[in-house]
Amino acid sequence: MNNLLPLGTKTFNIVFAGHVDHGKSTLIGRILWDTDSVPKEKKEAAIAYCQKNRIEFEYAFLLDSLLEERTQNITIDVTEVTFFYGERRFRIIDAPGHLEFLKNMISGATKADCAVLVIDSSVGIGEQTKRHAMLLALLGIKQIVVALNKFDLVHYSLQAYKILHNECIQLLEKLELPCNFVIPLSAKSGENIIKRSPHLSWYEGKPLLEALVGLEISASPENSPLRFPIQDVFRFDERRLLAGRIESGKLQCGDLIAFYPSAKKSKVKAIHHWPAESSPQVVFAGKSTAIQLEEEIFVERGEIIAHENSPPIVATDFFARIFWLGDHPLAIGAPYTFRLATQQSIARVLQIQRVIDATTLEDLQPVPMEVKKNETAEVIFRTSAPIACDLFENVQTTGRFVFADQNRIAGGGIILKALPSKPVHEIKGRSRISAAQRAKFLGHRSGVFWMTGLSGSGKTTLSNRLEQILFHRGILAYVIDGDELRGGLSKDLGFDAQDRKENIRRAAETAKTLAKSGLVVIVALISPFEEDRKNARSICEKDGILFKEIYVDAPIEICKSRDPKFLYLKASKGEIPKMTGLDSPYEPPSNCDLHLLTAQESIETCLEKLLDFIVPLVRISPDKERELGLLEDPAAEI
Amino acid sequence: MQNLDNLESQSIFIFREARYAFKNLAMLWSMGKDSNVLLWLAKKAFCGHIPFPIIHIDTTYEFPQMLEFRSWAKEYYGFELIVKINQEAIERGISYKTHDPVTVTHELKTVALKQALEEYKWDGLITGIRRDEDGVRAKERYFSPRNQSMEWEYKNQPPEFWNLFLATLPNNGHVRIQPLLDWTELDIWLYIKRENIPIPSLYFSKDGKRYRSLGCWPITHPVASHASTIDEIIEELYHTKTSERAGRAQDHAEPNAMQKLRAKGFL
Numbered sequence: 087m088n089n090l091l092p093l094g095t096k097t098f099n100i101v102f103a104g105h106v107d108h109g110k111s112t113l114i115g116r117i118l119w120d121t122d123s124v125p126k127e128k129k130e131a132a133i134a135y136c137q138k139n140r141i142e143f144e145y146a147f148l149l150d151s152l153l154e155e156r157t158q159n160i161t162i163d164v165t166e167v168t169f170f171y172g173e174r175r176f177r178i179i180d181a182p183g184h185l186e187f188l189k190n191m192i193s194g195a196t197k198a199d200c201a202v203l204v205i206d207s208s209v210g211i212g213e214q215t216k217r218h219a220m221l222l223a224l225l226g227i228k229q230i231v232v233a234l235n236k237f238d239l240v241h242y243s244l245q246a247y248k249i250l251h252n253e254c255i256q257l258l259e260k261l262e263l264p265c266n267f268v269i270p271l272s273a274k275s276g277e278n279i280i281k282r283s284p285h286l287s288w289y290e291g292k293p294l295l296e297a298l299v300g301l302e303i304s305a306s307p308e309n310s311p312l313r314f315p316i317q318d319v320f321r322f323d324e325r326r327l328l329a330g331r332i333e334s335g336k337l338q339c340g341d342l343i344a345f346y347p348s349a350k351k352s353k354v355k356a357i358h359h360w361p362a363e364s365s366p367q368v369v370f371a372g373k374s375t376a377i378q379l380e381e382e383i384f385v386e387r388g389e390i391i392a393h394e395n396s397p398p399i400v401a402t403d404f405f406a407r408i409f410w411l412g413d414h415p416l417a418i419g420a421p422y423t424f425r426l427a428t429q430q431s432i433a434r435v436l437q438i439q440r441v442i443d444a445t446t447l448e449d450l451q452p453v454p455m456e457v458k459k460n461e462t463a464e465v466i467f468r469t470s471a472p473i474a475c476d477l478f479e480n481v482q483t484t485g486r487f488v489f490a491d492q493n494r495i496a497g498g499g500i501i502l503k504a505l506p507s508k509p510v511h512e513i514k515g516r517s518r519i520s521a522a523q524r525a526k527f528l529g530h531r532s533g534v535f536w537m538t539g540l541s542g543s544g545k546t547t548l549s550n551r552l553e554q555i556l557f558h559r560g561i562l563a564y565v566i567d568g569d570e571l572r573g574g575l576s577k578d579l580g581f582d583a584q585d586r587k588e589n590i591r592r593a594a595e596t597a598k599t600l601a602k603s604g605l606v607v608i609v610a611l612i613s614p615f616e617e618d619r620k621n622a623r624s625i626c627e628k629d630g631i632l633f634k635e636i637y638v639d640a641p642i643e644i645c646k647s648r649d650p651k652f653l654y655l656k657a658s659k660g661e662i663p664k665m666t667g668l669d670s671p672y673e674p675p676s677n678c679d680l681h682l683l684t685a686q687e688s689i690e691t692c693l694e695k696l697l698d699f700i701v702p703l704v705r706i707s708p709d710k711e712r713e714l715g716l717l718e719d720p721a722a723e724i
Numbered sequence: 725m726q727n728l729d730n731l732e733s734q735s736i737f738i739f740r741e742a743r744y745a746f747k748n749l750a751m752l753w754s755m756g757k758d759s760n761v762l763l764w765l766a767k768k769a770f771c772g773h774i775p776f777p778i779i780h781i782d783t784t785y786e787f788p789q790m791l792e793f794r795s796w797a798k799e800y801y802g803f804e805l806i807v808k809i810n811q812e813a814i815e816r817g818i819s820y821k822t823h824d825p826v827t828v829t830h831e832l833k834t835v836a837l838k839q840a841l842e843e844y845k846w847d848g849l850i851t852g853i854r855r856d857e858d859g860v861r862a863k864e865r866y867f868s869p870r871n872q873s874m875e876w877e878y879k880n881q882p883p884e885f886w887n888l889f890l891a892t893l894p895n896n897g898h899v900r901i902q903p904l905l906d907w908t909e910l911d912i913w914l915y916i917k918r919e920n921i922p923i924p925s926l927y928f929s930k931d932g933k934r935y936r937s938l939g940c941w942p943i944t945h946p947v948a949s950h951a952s953t954i955d956e957i958i959e960e961l962y963h964t965k966t967s968e969r970a971g972r973a974q975d976h977a978e979p980n981a982m983q984k985l986r987a988k989g990f991l
Contacts, residue, residue: 125967
């Protein structure tokens, strides 16, 4: 039975990912066909189906078995099929490309030793290609093969290969993913799958299957520290057995062991398998087993058994990268069921630090207050009880977790860092009322609109009018005015660079606090230095507050002639030292969000521009205006 | 670890998760090869015990050899056996003589199971289906929820990864737990050989024919084969180009028969 060799070896799992219509199912069908892995009647049925429905035979039909899949020509759920090639047994996991089926892609991809990223060469990298690639990175897939499918459609051009190769390498590098091979091929015409193609004579690399045979099968982590999460405690007879699977390392009879998070200790008396004579003295990573302890101590499901010299982390606060699959967005402060190995707890997200846009792979700005379905994010979360775990980079199985909402997995993640627990008041997400709840209550979102410009440029006039109009339109706004600030909160400050900086920091913190309470905050402050304004932005954005910089621009001569507060006059008499625009510089914003030229445009025009800019950013309920119509002040000069 | 060790370990893990997650668990058993591997793995998972009842949905079209095996195995393994027959359908005259295989299979298997579920109120049901049996089964999850009418919402299956199973229990429904999902027909035979697991004699060749998959006798056909030992069966399977369930009429009675049967609650 020499020819049965591959049966005994571990299966090599490959996930196929990529944009819809880039030909994944066709490629898989072709592989099954070419390796002679399709039962005869299945081949016949697929051919008969195509003939009956008068459609061209498609290899994809060998795989797609659900009625809907055939009629709509898409893949609905993860499919797994086995085939043999060379000395190796392969399991193909076909992950659907449709956006709404992303959960299936994850369900499939988490098992893979390698991913084949299928790209339609005539189209290039698609949105889902990026999204899938990002997930592969998140799931810790270590080997990637890019299949440049439909290469016949780009006329087997070396030039096209070079361009696509470059784009793929760039994408994968950005995601810190490896790139083992980039293979030009055609699934439909069977080129470069098993056999090389005469049309691709310039390609010196391996055809797809040959490349796959050469990749590594993930080994069980036997050499990592012991991690043995308890699944259950059995008391079927006089023995009390702790059952579970060794996730990493090895366990031997007589070993001194410790339990985490409880930190209890004991010694392994015996390992019990069935039939009894098959019970070993030592068990290795990957094996399901059951052990008996020397002295019986009370331990439950959830505890992780480890050796004392290499314990797992025990903590409640974690920094993690997550992907979200739930229909309801991940909300700060909301309770989720948390599962890691066999532990279960309640987790709440304290802070969302980054949300990554899967289409551009850039961070969303400002940092959103929630993580929507199909988005990836970095968050800080806290569990209701201490959790034993590892960093994902150290031990994969005890470094990953899921969040569940109403008993359904809503997201998954990997632990990047364990954090020292902070008292509640130091945590930025202290409030039990979310920004979304506040926005719903008020009918609008909050934000900080920072107006910068010379004294006399029109900041005070515009901001006061703006506050009033917004209010009458049902948007609760408030102005933080420079003069008011100087008269109160910043009374102790002077006008040197250090004090001006501190003044702006105080203004930014105040604006942020008001915005967190739900208000639209308009800051009217000369704030002459770019660095200080950047600092203000980061104070707000760090806490997820929308921040926009508005440059109220008028030439110094105009400002001097307006001089509404007689500041230029006083300065000219030497009463105000370091007057901005005179003996202290004003640094115009290099990259403002809105630029108003008050010397050239009327106040009304500027106000219109401000409203057009601000209202769409904050408004969520258009009816509020009508509802509050009675509040209209007939005397308002609008 | 070798392939069979991996499969065994994963199945045991699933068994144990199921027992922890469900209060009222039962296991379906048809006396076939997969069912017997399932029993064997249950014994391994629970260190020699089978801590839930074993259900046989008896269609009354069972091969006599299978019924013999049923009595023998009950004694040998020492489990609690529940035999369920859809008496109501039989009294209504549902039979292979008068009805098509899809209808009979639905009535005597699926409806019988539904009746048993109503009677015993199981919240978790362990089954022995495998992905490689059929393209529709290939899309299954280890933990697969069914609603009260036993329907399978294959278009909206819950996500499942990293072996972190959540018992998504629909109202008055149950969850199917499927520990053999990753196994292939060949794996089953290699494991039967390695572990020396008892199986019914119908799988071995007699007069040039053997059964590759077993169901109701009127609609189950033997395949031409001279394989009379497990080694010969393994050798045969390695070279075969026909599929395992080719001899099972209900799968092929109409296009997409299996999908329709399964959406309504068939295994």
